[in-house]
Amino acid sequence: MSASERLSESFTSTCCYCGVGCGVVVIKEKNGTVAVEGNKDHPVNKGMLCSKGINLQYTVNDKSDRLLYPQMRYNKSMPLQRVSWDEALQRTAAVFKTFIQKYGPESVAFYASGQCLTEEYYVLNKLIKGFIGSNNLDTNSRLCMSSAVAGYKMALGEDSVPICYDDIELADTFYVTGANPAWCHPILWRRVEAHKAANPQVKIIVVDPRVTDTCSIADLHLQLNPGTDVTLNHALGRILIENGDIDLDFIQHHAEGFEKYKELVFGKTVAEAAEICGVREEDMRLAASYIGNAKGFISMWTMGLNQSSVGVNKNLSLLNLNLITGHIGKPGSGPFSLTGQPNAMGGREVGGLSNLLSAHRNLNNPVHREEVQKFWGGGIISEKPGLTATEMFEALNDGRLKAIWILCTNPLTSLPNARLAEKALKKAKFVVVQEISDKPETLQYADVILPAAAWAEKEGTMTNSERRISYLNKVLDPPAEALPDAEIICRFAQHMGYKGFDFANAAAIYQEHVQLTVGTNIDITGLNYEVLKEKGTVQWPYKLGVTGNGTHRLFTDKKFYTPSAKAIIHAAPDEFRSEKPSPDFPLILTTGRIRDQWHTMSKTGKVNKLKKHIGQAFLEIHPLDADVLGIKEEDIVLVSSQRGEVRVKAKLSAAIKQGVVFLPMHWGKILGSDLNRANNVTNDLLDPISKEPDFKYCAVRVEKYKKP
Ligand code: SF4
Known part of the structure; x- marks a missing residue:
């Protein structure tokens, strides 16, 4: 007997880790905990789940690290104290208004995540671009897609x-x-x-x-x-x-x-x-x-x-x-x-990056800006692209940016050149952190902490790597005073005095997003929560009157979305822009994921079973390189670049090319010390167009660690 047969209350949802978007059934046990199994009827995974997905319930059932109440301090030397939601949001609104009035709308920014639901992205985008009047909304999707x-x-x-x-x-x-x-x-x-x-x-x-x-x-x-x-x-x-x-x-x-x-x-x-x-x-x-x-x-x-x-x-x-x-x-x-995060695609659909506008409209197109502006009925949408992920932290460092609101992401582990990001948060005049867990490093810099609902504690939608939109049920109430992210943003917008954020529920937010897709290439006017619940999932576009499960494949008519309707074969220059190895830093470092951990481990780090695969950070190095450096398996090594140092155990492996070393990206202060953090050494050099950082290439030196 499967769990869903055994218990009465079961809900469909989508795994909140990677962009594959596997369907899950979440079973609410009588004692208030949940069990998770793969959804056999889901077209993506047909009941299968990977090691992370199959252990999802542990991340929800273990509430030991959850943030339960809003907290605030009036100045940096004060300890944070529990306050009411109204106090926290009223003060945050007052500080934001002061900065906007004094330094302009570009003095504030929101840094969010590809794990936010589409509805959350939508209200954030509407708030900053449509009402505050800057485009300073970027997410950790900048770092991946x-x-x-x-x-x-x-x-x-x-x-x-x-x-x-x-x-x-x-x-x-x-x-x-x-x-x-x-x-x-x-x-x-x-x-x-x-x-x-x-x-x-x-x-x-x-x-x-x-x-x-x-x-x-x-x-x-x-x-x-x-x-x-x-x-x-x-x-x-x-x-x-x-x-x-x-x-x-x-x-x-x-x-x-x-x-x-x-x-x-x-x-x-x-x-x-x-x-x-x-x-x-x-x-x-x-x-x-x-x-x-x-x-x-x-x-x-x-x-x-x-x-x-x-x-x-x-x-x-x-x-x-x-x-x-x-x-x-x-x-x-x-x-x-292959999309890294579960809803990076959904975020892009609503324009959730600092250079995008709703429904794949272009920020640099005045007609597109006017369409969205009229629809929202707020202020003028700025044509100037907002700050991207790393640019926000640079702007905090040099004082251009006064306030940052970080939600659903842990930039001090995930940003390149993390020590610079740390310095930036120390310098920031005002930091709001909206989070589920009390572990992320950002919390120590927060002036206001807002407790958020986790996966399965709120409803909404996500889009996976194949444009498949799925509806995620709310299964549990969030603990204590934690609230869904969209509700927090809408309450804040109302404290700012903005109209158009009094949504009755997440379905109403979704319907507003749907209306903005009319006539665009991602038209989903045939969709609402009822259709999604009935169909399970659909692929966009999904126009009004469409039957079936949406559009499986694009460009079957060979008509592309360019002005000429032809695809463009670009003569992409073959250039080298990365940091060159040197006698001081002769090896090339690349970073990446391991099988059983996710991002900065704020969720997977709570699951003991997942630590069995690989339990600690390591440096992968070719045996011939190690030999030259006098390094043996499990020796503690010091990896240095022009930006910082990492101290981890060596793992000798002929699977890596000679001259190249590898560090996993997951470790930071959440599980261990910041000496394990790969991003101490990575480079914040950016692609000039996408502004995505050069995580896969920087020059490092490796040596056997000697105790001072
Ligand atoms: Fe599926 Fe990705 Fe979740 Fe694994 S982590 S169950 S592949 S969505």
Whole structure:
């Protein structure tokens, strides 16, 4: 007997970790705790859950770290004291009003998260852009998906993932680059594994400087030098052109820019590219032959391409491979960015980044600004893009930004060059932290702490990596005085004196968002909570009158969202912008996730079972590099860069390329000390277009730690 049969009250929801968006059934036990099982009827996971999803209940049942009441202090030297919601929000509104009046609307900012629900994103966006009058709303999605967003917009005209998960079983060639989905998107990868097991002729190419679990089913692993993705993709483009393995009809009728691209990729021989990338020329040619012979070709990528100072160029160079081969807008084919967070896509739908507007409208388009402005009925929407994630902390440091409101994210572990971010929060005049847990490092800098409801304690919607919108039920009441994030924002807006935030419930917020999508490419006018509850999930667009479960695939008519309706093949420059290794810092550091932890561990860190996989931070280093440095397995090593130091145990592994070292991104003060924090050493250098940081490349020195 399953748990849902055993107990009377069960609710459908969606896993709150990664962007795969697995469906779960949450069972409310009689004692007020919950149990979680995979939803067998959900199209994404059909009942399966990964190690993180299957342990979701522990994060909700354990309330030992929960924030229960609003707290506040009137100056930095005072201790925080419990106050009422009205006191906390009244004072926050007074401080925000003072700063706005004195220094202008750009003196305040909100820093949110790809884990916020769409409704929460919507009200935040409306508040700052429509009423406060600045665009200073950014989220930690800036740290993971903004290069992919920019790439899609430049190549396809809009931030639109063309593909659906069902394309996996229809494809025969996968090019997985800068991603380790076996660990980071496990349930999605199980589908690829099952497809390959049933169809051994399916080809899988993995591109990664490390031999990861994803490589275990690869036909070909290109273990490239970090940062050489554009060189590799251009070389593959060249070979495809030379071999005649391109779709000339698609290029002639549905794309622009091919001739310039061809000229660019022929600027380097394949042998030269192979030398730069550190892979064998014959392997490059083999990869190109797999792609060239594909009937269905899916390119899959995530942070290895996005988190780079040339992240947009990397994205464009990859999108080009789908475009020149015509593998887009048809079954089993397309570019497929794997979203890191559960609702990064939903956030973008409502315009939840500092350079976006609602429903994929453009901030720099006066018509779009006017449409949204009229709809909201607030003030003038500024055309000036707001501060991005790292820029907000720079602006706190130099005094341009006076107040920051941080919700649902832990920037002091997740931002690059974390010590600088720490300095910035120390200098901030006013810090509001809206959180579920009493653990994040940001709390020690807060002037106001607002306790928020957690997953399963509020209702709302999220959108996964394949544009699939799902409704999340409220199962439990939040503890003590904690409130849903959307309600906190709306109450604050009312304290600021703004009209249009008196929503009766989350459904009403959703309906307002739906109305703003009328006539846009993400039109969801056929949707409301009732439809979502009845259908389970749907994929956008979902126009009024549509039946079924929405739009599985985009661009099936080969009409793109660019002015010419053609896709753009960009001659993306092959440039190097990262920090160069030097005699002082001779190794290249790359960072990433491990299988059983999520982000900065504020949730997964509470689950003992998940610590069994890997229980502490480590530095992965090639045995030959370690040997030269006199480092043995489990030795404590000091990793230094120009920005700071990390002290962790060494893990010797031939799975990493020589000259490259790896640190997991999860550890910080929440579980341990800030000496474990990878972002002490990472670089806050940004991609000039996407403003995404260069997490995957910085110069470091590694030495055996000697006690002083
Ligand atoms: Fe949750 Fe992602 Fe695991 Fe699915 S694959 S259960 S969404 S963490």
